[in-house]
Amino acid sequence: MSTYQRPECRSDEIDTLISGVQRYDPASAAVLEEYLSAQIKDDTYDSMANLALLKLIQFNPELVQPNDDPDSPDTITLILAKALAHQPFGPDFNLCMALCSDRMSTLLSTQDQIAAFEAATKLSTLLRQRDFPKFWSTLRSEEIYSSSFSPALESLPSFSALVRKSIAKSIAETFRSLSRSRAETWLGFSEDEKSKGENLDKFAKETMGWTVDGDSVQIPSNEANDPKATVTSETVDLSRMVRTLAQSVSV
Numbered sequence: 001m002s003t004y005q006r007p008e009c010r011s012d013e014i015d016t017l018i019s020g021v022q023r024y025d026p027a028s029a030a031v032l033e034e035y036l037s038a039q040i041k042d043d044t045y046d047s048m049a050n051l052a053l054l055k056l057i058q059f060n061p062e063l064v065q066p067n068d069d070p071d072s073p074d075t076i077t078l079i080l081a082k083a084l085a086h087q088p089f090g091p092d093f094n095l096c097m098a099l100c101s102d103r104m105s106t107l108l109s110t111q112d113q114i115a116a117f118e119a120a121t122k123l124s125t126l127l128r129q130r131d132f133p134k135f136w137s138t139l140r141s142e143e144i145y146s147s148s149f150s151p152a153l154e155s156l157p158s159f160s161a162l163v164r165k166s167i168a169k170s171i172a173e174t175f176r177s178l179s180r181s182r183a184e185t186w187l188g189f190s191e192d193e194k195s196k197g198e199n200l201d202k203f204a205k206e207t208m209g210w211t212v213d214g215d216s217v218q219i220p221s222n223e224a225n226d227p228k229a230t231v232t233s234e235t236v237d238l239s240r241m242v243r244t245l246a247q248s249v250s251v
Contacts, residue, residue, distance in 0.1 A: 009044035018052040026060045029053060033075055040078065043158050045086040047095075050079045054099040061108050073152035074113070076100060080120045081152040085162040088127040089170060097121065112148040119149040132167055136188030164188065168208050173224035183217045 006015060014035055022028050032053040039045055057063050057076065067074045073081075080100075083092040097117070103109045104117060123144070126135040138144060139160070144153070153159055164187050171178070171186060184200050193199075204210035204217060211218040219225065 007044065007046050009039065009042065010046050010049065014049055018049050023052045026056060026063060029056045029063050036075065036078060039082065040155060045082055047083065047087065047092050050082060051095060051099065054079060054096055058099050058102065070148065071151055073155050077116050077149055077152035078155060081156055081159065084120065084124055085156055085159045088163050088166045093124045115147055116149040119144055119147040130170065132186040132188065140190065165207065172219050172222065175219055176221060176225050177216055177218050180212065180215045180217055
Protein backbone atom coordinates (compact mmCIF):
# COMPACT_ATOMS: atom_id res chain seq x y z
CA MET A 1 0.00 0.00 0.00
CA SER A 2 2.13 2.82 -1.29
CA THR A 3 -0.24 5.52 -0.06
CA TYR A 4 -3.20 5.92 2.27
CA GLN A 5 -4.85 8.58 0.15
CA ARG A 6 -8.51 8.15 -0.62
CA PRO A 7 -8.96 6.61 -4.08
CA GLU A 8 -11.39 8.25 -6.47
CA CYS A 9 -13.56 5.14 -6.58
CA ARG A 10 -14.41 5.36 -2.85
CA SER A 11 -17.81 6.87 -2.12
CA ASP A 12 -18.60 9.02 0.89
CA GLU A 13 -20.61 6.14 2.33
CA ILE A 14 -17.65 3.75 2.19
CA ASP A 15 -15.27 6.41 3.47
CA THR A 16 -17.49 7.05 6.49
CA LEU A 17 -17.91 3.32 7.09
CA ILE A 18 -14.20 2.42 7.17
CA SER A 19 -13.25 5.56 9.12
CA GLY A 20 -15.61 5.02 12.06
CA VAL A 21 -16.89 2.34 14.40
CA GLN A 22 -19.10 0.91 11.63
CA ARG A 23 -16.06 -0.91 10.30
CA TYR A 24 -16.42 -3.33 13.25
CA ASP A 25 -20.11 -4.02 12.63
CA PRO A 26 -20.60 -7.42 10.95
CA ALA A 27 -23.54 -5.93 9.05
CA SER A 28 -21.03 -3.74 7.17
CA ALA A 29 -19.53 -6.81 5.50
CA ALA A 30 -22.29 -6.93 2.89
CA VAL A 31 -21.63 -3.31 1.90
CA LEU A 32 -17.88 -3.89 1.65
CA GLU A 33 -18.38 -7.08 -0.36
CA GLU A 34 -20.58 -5.19 -2.80
CA TYR A 35 -17.87 -2.53 -3.03
CA LEU A 36 -15.28 -5.26 -3.73
CA SER A 37 -17.46 -6.52 -6.57
CA ALA A 38 -17.58 -2.98 -7.98
CA GLN A 39 -13.77 -2.76 -7.81
CA ILE A 40 -13.50 -5.99 -9.79
CA LYS A 41 -16.01 -4.81 -12.38
CA ASP A 42 -14.51 -1.32 -12.78
CA ASP A 43 -10.86 -2.39 -12.43
CA THR A 44 -10.35 -0.05 -9.46
CA TYR A 45 -8.68 -0.70 -6.13
CA ASP A 46 -9.21 0.40 -2.54
CA SER A 47 -6.78 -1.33 -0.22
CA MET A 48 -8.13 0.21 2.99
CA ALA A 49 -11.69 -0.93 2.31
CA ASN A 50 -10.52 -4.44 1.43
CA LEU A 51 -8.39 -4.64 4.57
CA ALA A 52 -11.40 -3.48 6.62
CA LEU A 53 -13.41 -6.34 5.11
CA LEU A 54 -10.69 -8.84 6.00
CA LYS A 55 -10.60 -7.48 9.54
CA LEU A 56 -14.35 -8.06 9.81
CA ILE A 57 -13.89 -11.62 8.59
CA GLN A 58 -11.09 -12.14 11.09
CA PHE A 59 -13.35 -11.08 13.96
CA ASN A 60 -16.38 -12.90 12.53
CA PRO A 61 -15.26 -16.13 10.78
CA GLU A 62 -18.87 -17.09 10.15
CA LEU A 63 -19.06 -14.33 7.51
CA VAL A 64 -17.22 -16.67 5.12
CA GLN A 65 -19.49 -19.53 4.22
CA PRO A 66 -18.23 -22.79 2.68
CA ASN A 67 -17.97 -22.46 -1.08
CA ASP A 68 -19.64 -25.42 -2.81
CA ASP A 69 -18.79 -24.16 -6.30
CA PRO A 70 -15.07 -24.78 -7.07
CA ASP A 71 -15.26 -22.37 -10.02
CA SER A 72 -16.53 -19.49 -7.89
CA PRO A 73 -13.91 -17.44 -5.99
CA ASP A 74 -14.49 -16.56 -2.37
CA THR A 75 -14.11 -13.08 -0.88
CA ILE A 76 -10.69 -13.66 0.66
CA THR A 77 -9.00 -14.97 -2.48
CA LEU A 78 -10.50 -12.11 -4.51
CA ILE A 79 -8.96 -9.59 -2.12
CA LEU A 80 -5.59 -11.35 -2.34
CA ALA A 81 -5.76 -11.33 -6.14
CA LYS A 82 -6.60 -7.62 -6.18
CA ALA A 83 -3.65 -6.86 -3.90
CA LEU A 84 -1.30 -8.84 -6.16
CA ALA A 85 -2.62 -7.18 -9.30
CA HIS A 86 -2.57 -3.56 -8.16
CA GLN A 87 0.32 -3.46 -5.68
CA PRO A 88 2.60 -6.44 -6.39
CA PHE A 89 5.64 -4.76 -4.82
CA GLY A 90 3.88 -2.98 -1.98
CA PRO A 91 2.99 -4.30 1.48
CA ASP A 92 -0.70 -4.82 0.65
CA PHE A 93 -0.50 -8.57 0.08
CA ASN A 94 1.45 -9.21 3.28
CA LEU A 95 -1.03 -7.08 5.24
CA CYS A 96 -3.86 -9.15 3.82
CA MET A 97 -2.11 -12.41 4.69
CA ALA A 98 -1.46 -11.18 8.22
CA LEU A 99 -5.22 -10.78 8.67
CA CYS A 100 -5.70 -14.29 7.25
CA SER A 101 -3.04 -15.96 9.41
CA ASP A 102 -5.59 -17.72 11.62
CA ARG A 103 -7.12 -19.26 8.49
CA MET A 104 -3.94 -21.19 7.64
CA SER A 105 -5.45 -24.05 9.58
CA THR A 106 -8.12 -26.63 8.87
CA LEU A 107 -9.97 -25.34 11.92
CA LEU A 108 -11.27 -22.41 9.85
CA SER A 109 -10.37 -23.32 6.28
CA THR A 110 -10.64 -26.28 3.96
CA GLN A 111 -7.57 -27.78 2.35
CA ASP A 112 -8.56 -26.09 -0.92
CA GLN A 113 -8.65 -22.68 0.76
CA ILE A 114 -5.26 -23.25 2.36
CA ALA A 115 -3.90 -24.31 -1.05
CA ALA A 116 -5.24 -21.06 -2.52
CA PHE A 117 -3.39 -19.03 0.13
CA GLU A 118 -0.20 -20.95 -0.61
CA ALA A 119 -0.54 -20.42 -4.37
CA ALA A 120 -1.11 -16.68 -3.91
CA THR A 121 1.86 -16.44 -1.54
CA LYS A 122 4.10 -18.23 -4.04
CA LEU A 123 3.22 -15.73 -6.78
CA SER A 124 3.75 -12.81 -4.41
CA THR A 125 7.15 -14.13 -3.33
CA LEU A 126 8.35 -14.49 -6.93
CA LEU A 127 7.29 -10.93 -7.70
CA ARG A 128 8.96 -9.48 -4.62
CA GLN A 129 12.13 -11.40 -5.50
CA ARG A 130 11.92 -9.88 -8.99
CA ASP A 131 12.10 -13.36 -10.47
CA PHE A 132 9.89 -12.31 -13.35
CA PRO A 133 10.47 -15.24 -15.76
CA LYS A 134 9.60 -17.75 -13.04
CA PHE A 135 6.59 -15.67 -12.01
CA TRP A 136 5.10 -15.78 -15.51
CA SER A 137 5.83 -19.48 -15.98
CA THR A 138 4.32 -20.27 -12.56
CA LEU A 139 1.25 -18.11 -13.23
CA ARG A 140 0.56 -20.10 -16.41
CA SER A 141 1.47 -23.47 -14.95
CA GLU A 142 -0.86 -26.35 -14.21
CA GLU A 143 -0.03 -25.85 -10.53
CA ILE A 144 -1.80 -22.47 -10.46
CA TYR A 145 -4.40 -23.27 -13.12
CA SER A 146 -5.67 -26.26 -11.15
CA SER A 147 -5.40 -24.55 -7.76
CA SER A 148 -8.31 -23.03 -5.87
CA PHE A 149 -6.71 -19.61 -6.42
CA SER A 150 -7.36 -19.85 -10.16
CA PRO A 151 -11.05 -18.71 -10.02
CA ALA A 152 -9.97 -15.45 -8.35
CA LEU A 153 -7.38 -14.82 -11.07
CA GLU A 154 -9.92 -15.59 -13.78
CA SER A 155 -12.27 -13.04 -12.20
CA LEU A 156 -9.66 -10.35 -12.97
CA PRO A 157 -9.19 -10.29 -16.76
CA SER A 158 -6.68 -7.45 -16.43
CA PHE A 159 -4.50 -9.26 -13.86
CA SER A 160 -1.58 -9.89 -16.22
CA ALA A 161 -1.75 -6.39 -17.72
CA LEU A 162 -1.72 -4.72 -14.30
CA VAL A 163 1.19 -6.80 -13.03
CA ARG A 164 3.08 -6.26 -16.30
CA LYS A 165 2.79 -2.49 -15.91
CA SER A 166 4.12 -2.67 -12.35
CA ILE A 167 7.03 -4.83 -13.52
CA ALA A 168 7.78 -2.32 -16.28
CA LYS A 169 7.86 0.52 -13.73
CA SER A 170 10.25 -1.53 -11.62
CA ILE A 171 12.48 -2.11 -14.65
CA ALA A 172 12.43 1.61 -15.48
CA GLU A 173 13.71 2.42 -11.99
CA THR A 174 16.84 0.35 -12.63
CA PHE A 175 17.64 0.30 -16.35
CA ARG A 176 18.21 2.86 -19.08
CA SER A 177 18.31 0.14 -21.72
CA LEU A 178 18.02 -3.62 -22.01
CA SER A 179 17.85 -6.24 -24.71
CA ARG A 180 14.61 -6.97 -26.47
CA SER A 181 14.71 -10.64 -25.49
CA ARG A 182 15.18 -9.82 -21.81
CA ALA A 183 12.36 -7.27 -21.87
CA GLU A 184 10.00 -9.76 -23.50
CA THR A 185 10.94 -12.44 -20.96
CA TRP A 186 10.49 -10.15 -17.96
CA LEU A 187 7.21 -8.67 -19.21
CA GLY A 188 5.84 -12.12 -20.00
CA PHE A 189 3.71 -11.71 -23.11
CA SER A 190 1.88 -14.96 -23.72
CA GLU A 191 1.34 -16.41 -27.20
CA ASP A 192 -2.38 -15.73 -26.83
CA GLU A 193 -1.72 -12.07 -26.06
CA LYS A 194 0.64 -11.76 -29.01
CA SER A 195 -1.98 -13.25 -31.33
CA LYS A 196 -4.33 -10.46 -30.21
CA GLY A 197 -1.78 -7.76 -31.02
CA GLU A 198 -0.46 -7.28 -27.49
CA ASN A 199 3.31 -7.30 -27.79
CA LEU A 200 6.44 -5.58 -26.55
CA ASP A 201 6.52 -2.94 -29.30
CA LYS A 202 2.96 -1.79 -28.64
CA PHE A 203 3.31 -1.92 -24.85
CA ALA A 204 6.65 -0.10 -24.83
CA LYS A 205 5.46 2.73 -27.07
CA GLU A 206 1.84 3.24 -26.03
CA THR A 207 1.92 2.34 -22.34
CA MET A 208 5.43 3.10 -21.09
CA GLY A 209 6.81 5.63 -23.58
CA TRP A 210 9.87 3.46 -24.27
CA THR A 211 11.65 3.11 -27.60
CA VAL A 212 12.27 -0.27 -29.23
CA ASP A 213 15.17 -0.04 -31.66
CA GLY A 214 15.95 -3.40 -33.21
CA ASP A 215 17.19 -5.68 -30.44
CA SER A 216 17.41 -2.88 -27.88
CA VAL A 217 14.82 -1.25 -25.65
CA GLN A 218 15.60 2.31 -24.59
CA ILE A 219 14.05 3.70 -21.42
CA PRO A 220 13.84 7.46 -20.78
CA SER A 221 15.90 8.74 -17.88
CA ASN A 222 14.22 9.40 -14.57
CA GLU A 223 15.30 10.20 -11.02
CA ALA A 224 15.76 6.53 -10.19
CA ASN A 225 17.71 5.23 -13.22
CA ASP A 226 19.74 8.40 -13.81
CA PRO A 227 20.72 9.79 -10.40
CA LYS A 228 22.48 13.14 -10.38
CA ALA A 229 25.52 13.73 -8.20
CA THR A 230 25.07 16.54 -5.72
CA VAL A 231 27.84 18.61 -4.20
CA THR A 232 27.29 19.98 -0.73
CA SER A 233 29.46 22.85 0.37
CA GLU A 234 29.71 24.44 3.78
CA THR A 235 31.07 27.79 4.84
CA VAL A 236 33.04 27.61 8.08
CA ASP A 237 33.57 30.72 10.16
CA LEU A 238 37.32 30.65 10.96
CA SER A 239 36.99 32.75 14.12
CA ARG A 240 34.32 30.38 15.48
CA MET A 241 36.55 27.39 14.74
CA VAL A 242 39.45 29.03 16.59
CA ARG A 243 37.29 29.60 19.66
CA THR A 244 36.03 26.02 19.54
CA LEU A 245 39.55 24.62 19.30
CA ALA A 246 40.71 26.88 22.11
CA GLN A 247 37.90 25.69 24.37
CA SER A 248 38.71 22.06 23.64
CA VAL A 249 42.40 22.60 24.53
CA SER A 250 41.51 24.33 27.80
CA VAL A 251 39.31 21.41 28.80
